[in-house]
Amino acid sequence: MPHTDQNEVLFERARAVIPGGVNSPVRAFRAVGGTPRFVKRAQGAYFWDATDKRFIDYIGSWGPMILGHGHPAVVEAVQRAVTEGFSFGAPTEREIELAEAILALVPSMEMVRLVSSGTEAAMSALRLARGATGRKYIIKFEGCYHGHADALLVKAGSGLATFGNPTSAGVPPEVVQHTLVLEYNNIAQLEETFALHGHEIACLVIEAIAGNMNFVRASAAFAKRCRELCTQNGALLVFDEVMTGFRVGARGAQGVLGITPDLTVLGKVIGGGMPLAAFGGPRAIMEHLAPLGPVYQAGTLSGNPVATACGLATLKEVAKPGFFEALSKKTRALVEGLEAAAKAEGVPFSADSEGGMFGFFLLDALPQNYTAVMKSDGAKFNTLFHGLLDRGVYIAPALYEAGFVSAAHSDDDIAATIEAARQIFATL
Numbered sequence: 159m160p161h162t163d164q165n166e167v168l169f170e171r172a173r174a175v176i177p178g179g180v181n182s183p184v185r186a187f188r189a190v191g192g193t194p195r196f197v198k199r200a201q202g203a204y205f206w207d208a209t210d211k212r213f214i215d216y217i218g219s220w221g222p223m224i225l226g227h228g229h230p231a232v233v234e235a236v237q238r239a240v241t242e243g244f245s246f247g248a249p250t251e252r253e254i255e256l257a258e259a260i261l262a263l264v265p266s267m268e269m270v271r272l273v274s275s276g277t278e279a280a281m282s283a284l285r286l287a288r289g290a291t292g293r294k295y296i297i298k299f300e301g302c303y304h305g306h307a308d309a310l311l312v313k314a315g316s317g318l319a320t321f322g323n324p325t326s327a328g329v330p331p332e333v334v335q336h337t338l339v340l341e342y343n344n345i346a347q348l349e350e351t352f353a354l355h356g357h358e359i360a361c362l363v364i365e366a367i368a369g370n371m372n373f374v375r376a377s378a379a380f381a382k383r384c385r386e387l388c389t390q391n392g393a394l395l396v397f398d399e400v401m402t403g404f405r406v407g408a409r410g411a412q413g414v415l416g417i418t419p420d421l422t423v424l425g426k427v428i429g430g431g432m433p434l435a436a437f438g439g440p441r442a443i444m445e446h447l448a449p450l451g452p453v454y455q456a457g458t459l460s461g462n463p464v465a466t467a468c469g470l471a472t473l474k475e476v477a478k479p480g481f482f483e484a485l486s487k488k489t490r491a492l493v494e495g496l497e498a499a500a501k502a503e504g505v506p507f508s509a510d511s512e513g514g515m516f517g518f519f520l521l522d523a524l525p526q527n528y529t530a531v532m533k534s535d536g537a538k539f540n541t542l543f544h545g546l547l548d549r550g551v552y553i554a555p556a557l558y559e560a561g562f563v564s565a566a567h568s569d570d571d572i573a574a575t576i577e578a579a580r581q582i583f584a585t586l
């Protein structure tokens with residue numbers, strides 16, 4: 159039978175030429191089943207799929223579209239940049255402007271290097287940490303994602319203070335043997351690991367508000383202990399703020415928690431939807447990078463003139479007074495509305511938000527680590543996901559992903575979303 163839904167037609171065509179029909183796995187809807195929606199166009203808080211159905215978009219390209227789609231100031235800046243040239247492979251003034259804009263907003267950074275993806279930024283920051291400290295071990299936490307560099311595709315093995323196992327075929331165990339994978343928010347395990355390996359640890363990398371196991375905050379005590387143990391042991395504290403940077407607040411998760419990391423990794427919002435990411439920190443560390451120092455890092459499209467124009471225009475809007483207060487209020491209204499609707503229908507539900515980022519769980523209490531997140535009811539989540547999709551609300555197609563509200567979402571969008579969820583909660 160030929161497909162009648164244009165999304166299905168496109169998905170079949172895509173699967174013939176692109177593995178799984180998608181260029182990043184979560185887009186394939188594997189966790190929830192069904193056909194991915196192919197996007198035709200987007201504006202403000204909405205996108206339209208291949209059948210011209212409109213969706214309220216709570217993914218926003220997985221974080222970058224904090225202003226909503228097609229913000230006029232950003233479109234204008236990109237259009238102007240395009241007429242001046244796509245890529246030069248030589249420095250431009252706009253790169254300095256973007257670097258200055260980032261540094262002005264994030265005081266822990268004195269220098270920044272621009273790259274093209276969060277994966278590249280995190281991978282490079284870890285190489286820099288190892289190069290600057292002359293050490294080889296890194297600590298990461300189960301449930302945090304830092305892109306798909308080999309050494310970071312690793313999950314906890316068995317036992318405490320554990321050496322990890324690769325999570326992807328193609329990553330030999332030897333490549334992850336210097337990556338220690340610990341439980342998020344587990345202070346005792348962290349202390350034990352530093353006691354055992356402290357003098358060999360180059361850095362600890364963390365999503366201080368984690369957005370890759372839905373939405374889980376590092377507790378204030380845990381974040382503080384991360385900082386203290388790194389300082390005491392001469393290891394660098396690396397905040398991966400690819401998702402949280404300019405998303406949970408103007409100074410990212412480090413501003414929310416009041417912790418100063420050594421290195422910060424940025425992406426998503428700083429490119430405003432274009433391929434742009436960055437990593438930075440104190441001058442003394444950043445000067446280990448080539449061409450000043452021995453840590454090699456480079457990129458043909460790094461600091462691309464169109465991407466920097468897009469990022470700069472986006473940051474200008476985000477830095478305006480009151481931006482995050484208004485965005486936080488909207489996101490909180492969504493989360494509180496969903497909570498009230500679930501409660502009214504007797505559905506276990508917990509939720510949290512910071513700035514324009516939120517998460518919810520079909521659980522009575524907010525989980526503190528990856529194992530607890532995975533206790534969420536997958537079947538109920540899928541019913542909720544598809545129910546919302548049918549009603550024109552697009553949330554992440556997997557229960558371990560955070561959600562994003564943009565400045566373009568209206569009170570009516572939020573109210574419509576809560577009402578759609580209420581109807582589905584009534585059936586759960």
Ligand SMILES: Cc1ncc(COP(=O)(O)O)c(C=O)c1O
Pocket residue numbers: 220275276277278280303304305306365369370398399400401425426435
């Ligand atoms: C915290 C974090 N770090 C790194 C990455 C990787 O970024 P990219 O997908 O741009 O490579 C992501 C992507 O979602 C992320 O959320």
